[in-house]
Amino acid sequence: MTERNSELIAGRYRLVERIGQGGMGRVWRGVDQQLFGREVAIKEILFPTGLDDGDRATLLRRFTGEARAAVTLSHPGIITIHDVVEHRGAPVIVMEFVRGQSLAAAIRRQGRLPVRRVAEIGSAMLDALTEAHDARIVHRDIKPDNVLLAKDRVVLTDFGIAHLADATTKLSHSGIVIGTPQYMSPEQLEGKRPTPANDLWALGATLYHAVEGHPPFHAEGLHALAVAVFTRPHRPPAHAGPLAPVLDALLTKDPERRAGAAEAAELLAAALRSTRSRADVTPEAVPRESEPVPVPDPASVSAAVTEQAPTPTEWEAEPPSPPPTVRDSASAPDASRHPVPDRPPHPPLPPTPVPPAEDVVSLGGTDREGRDEEASARRRTLTRRSAVLGVAVATLAVGSVLTWNLKDDAPPGGKASGSGSTASPVTVVIGVDAPLSGDLASMGVGMKNSADLAARTSNRTRHVPGVNFEIKALDDAAAPAKGRPNATQFIADDKVLGIVGPLNSGVARTMVEPLGQANLVNVSPANTDPVLTLGPHWAKGTKSRPHKTYFRTVATDVDQGPFAARYLHDEARKTKLYVIDDNSAYGTSLTSGFREEFTKLGGTVVGTDQVDPAESDFSGLASKVRASGADAVYFGGYHTVAGPLSEQLKQAGVNIPLMGGDGVFDQQFITTNAKAEGDLATNIGVPAESLAGGETFLARYREAGYPEAAGPYGPYAYDATWAVIEAVKAVVAAHGGTLPRNARAQMPQAMAGLAFDGVTGHVAFDEYGDTVDRRLTVHAVKGGTWTAVKSGSLDP
Numbered sequence: 001m002t003e004r005n006s007e008l009i010a011g012r013y014r015l016v017e018r019i020g021q022g023g024m025g026r027v028w029r030g031v032d033q034q035l036f037g038r039e040v041a042i043k044e045i046l047f048p049t050g051l052d053d054g055d056r057a058t059l060l061r062r063f064t065g066e067a068r069a070a071v072t073l074s075h076p077g078i079i080t081i082h083d084v085v086e087h088r089g090a091p092v093i094v095m096e097f098v099r100g101q102s103l104a105a106a107i108r109r110q111g112r113l114p115v116r117r118v119a120e121i122g123s124a125m126l127d128a129l130t131e132a133h134d135a136r137i138v139h140r141d142i143k144p145d146n147v148l149l150a151k152d153r154v155v156l157t158d159f160g161i162a163h164l165a166d167a168t169t170k171l172s173h174s175g176i177v178i179g180t181p182q183y184m185s186p187e188q189l190e191g192k193r194p195t196p197a198n199d200l201w202a203l204g205a206t207l208y209h210a211v212e213g214h215p216p217f218h219a220e221g222l223h224a225l226a227v228a229v230f231t232r233p234h235r236p237p238a239h240a241g242p243l244a245p246v247l248d249a250l251l252t253k254d255p256e257r258r259a260g261a262a263e264a265a266e267l268l269a270a271a272l273r274s275t276r277s278r279a280d281v282t283p284e285a286v287p288r289e290s291e292p293v294p295v296p297d298p299a300s301v302s303a304a305v306t307e308q309a310p311t312p313t314e315w316e317a318e319p320p321s322p323p324p325t326v327r328d329s330a331s332a333p334d335a336s337r338h339p340v341p342d343r344p345p346h347p348p349l350p351p352t353p354v355p356p357a358e359d360v361v362s363l364g365g366t367d368r369e370g371r372d373e374e375a376s377a378r379r380r381t382l383t384r385r386s387a388v389l390g391v392a393v394a395t396l397a398v399g400s401v402l403t404w405n406l407k408d409d410a411p412p413g414g415k416a417s418g419s420g421s422t423a424s425p426v427t428v429v430i431g432v433d434a435p436l437s438g439d440l441a442s443m444g445v446g447m448k449n450s451a452d453l454a455a456r457t458s459n460r461t462r463h464v465p466g467v468n469f470e471i472k473a474l475d476d477a478a479a480p481a482k483g484r485p486n487a488t489q490f491i492a493d494d495k496v497l498g499i500v501g502p503l504n505s506g507v508a509r510t511m512v513e514p515l516g517q518a519n520l521v522n523v524s525p526a527n528t529d530p531v532l533t534l535g536p537h538w539a540k541g542t543k544s545r546p547h548k549t550y551f552r553t554v555a556t557d558v559d560q561g562p563f564a565a566r567y568l569h570d571e572a573r574k575t576k577l578y579v580i581d582d583n584s585a586y587g588t589s590l591t592s593g594f595r596e597e598f599t600k601l602g603g604t605v606v607g608t609d610q611v612d613p614a615e616s617d618f619s620g621l622a623s624k625v626r627a628s629g630a631d632a633v634y635f636g637g638y639h640t641v642a643g644p645l646s647e648q649l650k651q652a653g654v655n656i657p658l659m660g661g662d663g664v665f666d667q668q669f670i671t672t673n674a675k676a677e678g679d680l681a682t683n684i685g686v687p688a689e690s691l692a693g694g695e696t697f698l699a700r701y702r703e704a705g706y707p708e709a710a711g712p713y714g715p716y717a718y719d720a721t722w723a724v725i726e727a728v729k730a731v732v733a734a735h736g737g738t739l740p741r742n743a744r745a746q747m748p749q750a751m752a753g754l755a756f757d758g759v760t761g762h763v764a765f766d767e768y769g770d771t772v773d774r775r776l777t778v779h780a781v782k783g784g785t786w787t788a789v790k791s792g793s794l795d796p
Contacts, residue, residue, distance in 0.1 A: 008033075009030070009042060009085060009087050009092055009094075010083070010085040010087065010092075012032060012033050012034045013030050013031070013032055013033070013040060013042055013083075013085075013092075013094055014030055014031050014033055015028045015029075015030050015042065016028065016029045016030050016031060017029050018614075026043070026044045026614065027041055027042065027043045027044075028041075028042040028043075028044075029041065029042075029097070030042040030094075032082070032094070039097040040082060040094050040095065040096065040097055041094070041095045041096065041097050041098075042092060042093075042094055042095075043092065043093045043094075043095065044087065044090050044091075044092050045090055045091045045092075045093070073131060073132060073135060073137065075127075075128055075131040075132075076153055076155075077124050077125065077127055077128030077131070077153065077154055077155055077156060078128050078131065078132065078155065078156050079095055079096060079098065079148070079155055079156065079157045079158075080095065080096040081093060081094070081095050081096075082094045082095060082096065095157075098148060098150060098155060099150055099151060100148040100149055100150035100151070100153070100155065101148070101149055102144060102145055102146075102147060102148060102149070103121065103144040103145075103147035103148075103149055103206070103210060104143075104144035104145045104147075105149075106149065106210070107144055107209055107210055107213065110213075111213035111707075112210065112211055112212055112213035112239055113210050113211060115211055115239070115240065115241050115242065115243055115271070115275055116272065116275035118207055118210045118211040118243060119242075119243055119268055119271040119272045119275060120154075120272065121147065121149070121154050121207070121210065122203065122207045122243075122246070122268050123265070123268045123269070123272065124153075124154035125142070125147060125154060125156060125203055125206070126203060126261060126264055126265055126268065128154075128155075128156045129142075129156070129196070129199050129200070129203065129261070130261050130265075132156075132199075133196040133199070133261065138194040138195065138196060138198060138199055139156065139158075139199050139202075140188070140194050140198060140199070141158055141180060141183075141202075142156070142183060142199050142202035142203055142206055143180045143182070143183040143202065143205075143206055144206055144209055144210065145180075146158045147206065181222055181225050181226065181229070182205065182209075182215040182217065182225065183201075183202040183205040183206060183209075183215070184198070184201075184202065184229070185197065185198050185201035185202065185229075185253075185255065186229055186230050186253050187255055188201075189226050189229060189230070195255065196261070197255035197258050198255075200250050200258060200259065200260070200261065200264060201250060201251060201255075201258065203250055203264070204216075204246070204247050204249075204250025204251045205250075205251065207243065207246070207247060207250075208234065208237060208240070208247050208251065211237065211239055211240045211243055211247075212235075212237050212238065212239055212240065213239075216234035216235055216247075216251055217229050217232070217234060217235070218235070222671070230253075234247075234251045241271075241274075241275075242270065242271040242274035242275060243271045245267050245270075245271075246259070246264055246267035246268055246271060249263065249264065249267060250264060425466050425467065425468050426466060426467050426468070426739050427467075427468050427469075427470060427495055428467055428468070428469050428470070428495060428497050428728055428739070429469075429470045429471075429472050429493060429495040429496045429497070430451065430455060430469055430470070430471055430472070430496070430497070430498050430499070430500060430721055430724050430725075431471075431472050431473070431474065431490040431493075431496050431498070431499040431500065431501075432447065432448050432451045432471055432472065432473040432474070432499070432500045432501050432717075432721075433473075433474050433476050433483070433486050433487075433490075433499060433500075433501035433502040433507070433511065434447045434448055434473065434475070434476065434501045434502055434503050435475065435476055435477050435478040435502075435503055435504070436448060436473065436475035436477075437475055437477050438477045438478055438479075439478070439638070439639075439640040439668070440478045440503060440504075440638065440640075440666075442666065442667070442668065442708065442709070442711060443503055443526070443666065443711050443712065443713055444475075444476075444478075444503055445708045445711075446708055446709055446710045446711030446712075446713060446714045446717070447500070447501060447503065447525060447526065447711070447713050447714065447717040448471070448473045448717075449701070449704075449706040449708060449710065449714070450701065450710055450713075450714035450715065450717040450718040450721070451471050451473075451500050451717050451718070451720070451721040452471045452704075452706075453700065453701055453704055453706075453718060454717075454718045454719075454721035454722050454725065455469040455470065455471050455721060455725070456704070457700075458722075458725050463725060463729065464725060464728055464729045464732060465737070466732075466737070467728060467729075467732065467739065469725060469728075470495075471721075472490075472493070472496065474486040474489060474490070476501075476502055476503075476504070476507045478503065478504050478506075478507065479507070480504070480506040480507050480509065480510050481510075482507065483502065483506075483507040483508070483509070483510030483511040484510045484511065484514060486511065487499075487510070487511040487514045487515050487520075488514065490515070490520060491514060491515070491518040491520060496520065496744075497520075497521070497724065497727075497728055497743055497744055497747055498520070498521045498522070498523065498724030498727065498728075498747060498751075499511075499515060499520060499521065499522045499523070500523055500524070500525065500717055500720045500721050500724065501522075501524055501525070501526070501717075502524060502526070502527060503524075503526040503527060503713070504526075504527055504586060505527040505528060505529030505532065505584075505585045505586045505589065506584055506585045506586060507527075508522075508524060508527045508529065508532055508550075509529070509531075509532065509585060512532060512546075512547045512549075512550050513547070515547075515549055515550075516547045516548065516549045516550070518744070519549060519744050519745040519747070519748065520549060520744060520747075521549045521550075521551065521724065521727065521747045521748050521751050522547075522549055522550050522551070523551045523552060523553060523720040523721075523723050523724060523751070524550075524551070524552040524553070524554070524720065525552070525553050525554060525713045525716035525717040525719070525720040526552075526554060526662075526684070526713045526716065526717075527552065527554075527586070528554065528555070528556045528557045528560055528586065528589070528590075528661075528662070528684060529556070529557060529585050529586060529589050530556045530557055530558045530589060531546075531585075531589070532546075532547065532550055532552075533545060533546075533547075533550060533552070533556070533768040533769045533770050534558070534768055534770075538558070539592065543768065545767070545768045545769060547769075548748050548769075549747075549748045550769050551723070551751055551752075551765050551769040551770075552720075552769065552770060552771060553716045553719050553720045553723065553758075553760065553763060553771050553773075554684040554685055554713075554716050554771060555684050555685070555770075555771065555773075555774040555775065555776055555793075555794075556770060557586075557589040557590050557592075557593050557661070558593060558794075559593075559774050559776060559793070559794040560590060560593070560661050560662065560682050560684065560776060561589070561590045561591065561592065561593030561594035561595075561596075561597065561636075561661070562593050562594065562596070562597035562794055563682055563776045563778075563792075563793075563794050564594055564634065564659055564661070564680075564682045564778070565593075565594045565595075565597035565598040565601060565603070565634075566597065566601065566794075567680075567682075567778045567790060568598070568603075568632055568634070568659060568680075569598060569601045569602070569603050570601070571778075571790065572632070572657070572680075574603070574631050574632040574657075575602075575603050575604060575631065576603070576604050576606045576628075576629060576630050576631050576632075577598055577603060577604070577605050577606065577630055577631075577632050577633070577634050578605075578606055578607045578608070578609075578624075578625045578628050578630035578632075578633045578634070579591050579594065579595055579605050579607070579608045579609075579633075579634045579635075579636075580608070580609045580610065580611060580621070580633060580634070580635050580636070580637075580645070581610055581611075581635065581636035581637055582610065582611055582612075582613050582636065582637030582638070582641055583610045583611075583612075584613075584636075584637060586636070586637070586638075586661075586663060587635075587636035587637040587663075588636060589636070590636035590660075590661045591608075591634065591636035594634050594636070595608075598634075606628040606629060606630050607624060607625065607628040607630065609621060609624065611637070611641060611645070613637065613638070613640065613641050616644055617648075618644065618645050618648045618649070619648060619652065621645070622648050622649050622651075622652035622654055623652065625649060625654050626652060626653060626654045630656060631656055632656050632657050632658070632659060633645075633646075633649065633654075633656060633657070633658045633659070634658075634659050634660070635658055635659070635660040635664065636660070636661060637660065637663060637664075638663040638664065638666075639660075639663060639664045639665075639666040639668050639669035639672075640668075642658065642660050642663075642664045642669060643668070643669045643672045643673035643676070644672070644673070645658065646658040646669075646673050646675055646676060646679055647673045647674060647675045647676075649675075650675035651675065657678050657679050657680055658679045658680070659679065659680035659681065659682075660679075660680075660681050660682075661681065661682050662681065662682060662683045662684050662712065664679075664681040665681040665682070665683040665712060665779055665786060667785075667786070669681075669781075670781055670784060670785065670786070676781045676784075677781050677782070677783075677784070678780065678781060678782075679780070679781045680778060680779065680780050680781075681778075681779050681786070682776055682777065682778055682779075683712050683776065683777050683779060684712075684713075684716070684776060685712075685715070685716055685760060685773075685775055685776065685777065686760070686761075686775050686777055686791050687712075687777060687788050687791075688710065688714065688715045688759075690788070690791065691715060691759060691760055691761065692759075692761060693715075693757075693758065693759035693760070694715060694759060694760075696759070697710075697714075697715055697718060697759040698710065701714065715758075715759045715760045716760055718758070718759055719758035719759060719760050719763050722756070722758055722763075723751060723754055723756075723758075723763060724747075724751075726754050726756055727747050727750040727751045727754060728743070728747070728750075730750040730753070730754070731743050731746045731747060731750050734746075734750075751765070752765060752769075760773065761773050761775075774793050774794065775791060775792065775793050776791070776792070776793065776794070777790065777791040778790040778791075
C-alpha cells in the first residue's frame, strides 16, 4: 500500500490518510464509496519477516479465512468488521471507525484503575469473548491495547489476527507465535493450538495489569519473561481486593484447572457486588468512566476512532498510598481448585508514579489540533487540561499534557516575588513536545519526565522566587504533521514561555517557523539537523541563522556523521561502506556528512540506497549489499527500520556490522533484532553515568518515582528545561523581580546569553543557537546491551 489519497482498495475503499503502524499492521482512515462515503478503518496485516513462500501463502489463507469468520460476529463488545479483502498479496481488514480510547491509556496514565471499574470492564470483555468462543473464534491477543473504552461500550479490537479454535496447519508448528508475551498463557507460549483458555488467561493478565498498574509477570528480556510465565506464580496482587479471586482463577497455569467463562463471570459478579456494598475507593483520584484517558502502547495497530468531545475534569492530588495489604489467598472461593503456591521473593516494584502526563489525543499523522480547556486550579491541586479530538487504539498517535499546579494560577505579567504570605505567585508553563506514543515513545517519555524533574526541582528550591513552573507535554508521535498543531497550542497558551523538544528533526522543521513568529524559545535536547541552526546552505559553506528562537543542548549531524566515519575508518579499520538512509530529514543529513568525511579519510562508498520506513522486507537490498563487497553498512534513520534491516542482512549471509546514529541507539534495536551483536551506533553527548553530574541526576530521577527510564536524552532534556528556567530568572531579574507581560519576547535574548554548569557539563550556546559542548559517543552491542566504546568530539 501507499499513502496516496487516490488509492482504491477492492474497488470501493478509498484511502484518506495513514494514521498508524505497529508490529502487526498499518492502519488508514478511509471511506467506503459504495456506502455514501462512510468512514472506515482500513488495516493491512504485516506478516513476520523471514517467511518462505509456502508459509506466507498459508498464513495469507489463514488470516483471510479467520478474519472473514470474525465478520460473522455481531456484538456490541466486539469491533465490527465490514469486509476482508486481499490487496497486493496481503490481507486487508475493513472495520468500523469507533470513538474511544484504549485501556492501555488509562493504565499508563494512572498506574492502576479502581477495582469496580476494572470489574465492569472485565465483565464486558468476558461477555464479548463468550460470544466469540461460541462462534469457535479465539482472539489470541487480548491485552490492554486491544480493549477500547468508548463512551458507552467496552470493545475488543483486532479480531483480524484471531485464530479459529479448530484451525490446524503446519504453520502452527513452525515456531511462529502470534501474541504479546506479557499476556500469553504458558500453553500459548509453547505454540500449542489456540483454545478459549488462552483468552481467559489473557483476560486475567489484562485485568491484573489494570487494577495493579503493572503486568502479573516481570522479567528482563523475552526469554526470561517466558521462563517466569512457565515456572513462577504471578506476583500477589496488592490492590485487587475482591478481584483477587478471579485473577488467581484466570492465571492458573494448567488450562484444565483454569477458570472457565461461567466461573469467571460468577467471580466478576461477586466482585461487583462487593464494590457496590463497600463503595470502593482507591488512593488515587481517577477519571470518570466517560472521561478520555488515552496513551496506547506501541505494540500493535488496531482500529481507528473518530473525534470525541472534551471532558475537562479536576481532582485533588492525594497523599501517597498506604502500604499494600497482603491478601490471604486461602480466602478465595474454592481455593483448593486454584491453589496459589508460596511465591518466591521478587524484586521491589517501582514506586507508584506521580500522576503522569495529561493526554490530548489526536489521530497520528494528521493535522488535527488538540485544544486545551483550562480548569480552575487551587493550592496543591493537579488540574487536568483535557481536549480530546480523536484517538487511535494501539500505536495510533496520542498527545499528552502534564500540568502540575503548585500554586494559584496567575497570568504572565505580575510580581514574581513579594513579601508576606499574601504574595501571589506567578505560573510559568514550559512546553514539552516529544513522541509520547509510538515506536520512539521510550525516548520521548524520558525527555518529558526529565523536564518535569527540572521544573519540580526549581519549584522546591525556589530557584526563581515567586515563580512556579509547570510542564505541559504534547505528543507528536514522531510525526511531522503533528509539529505545527502542537506549536499552535503552545503559542495560544500565554503562560508558555519556552518549549523543550522535539526529538525529531522532521517535527522540528514544522515547529520552528510558527514558534519564531511568536517569539517563543525552543530548546531541543535531541534533534540534530544542521539546517535548523545553520540554514539551508550550510553544507556549501554558507551559514545563516534562520530562527532566532531555536536552540539545542546537543551536537548536530555536522558532527555525528563525520564522528561515525572516523570511528569506522580509523578505529574499526573499515574501508568499504554501503550507505543507506530512510529519506527523512534526519537520515539524509546523517548520511551526507558521513559520506563526505569517510571519502575524505580515504574510504570508499561502494553503494547507496534508500528504504521506505513502512516496508519490512529488505531481502533485495541484502542481496545488493552482499554483492557490493562492503565490510560495513552505515544507516541513517531509526531503530524501527535498522533492527529488521540488520537482522535480514545477517540472515542473508552479510555478516558485517551495521552502524547508525542516535536514532538507532535504543534498546528496542536489540530486543527486536536477534542479530544485533556487534552493531554500532553513535549517540549525541556522553552517557549519563560518565557525566560529572550524571549520577546525581539519575539518583534524583529514580527518587522521583518515574516508572520509565530517563533514556539517552533525559540529562539533555533536564538541561534544556533548566535553560528555560534560567532565562525566565534573567528576565525577572532584569525587571526588578517582576515578570513583564512581554516576557516571551525577551526570552530569546536571555537564552542566548546563558552560561551555566548543568548535569551534562557546561551549557551555553554559540551565535547560531547550537551548544558549545559537542561531545559524542560510539556504542557497540556487546552481550545483548549497548556498551560505550569511545567518547570525544569531532574537533581534535
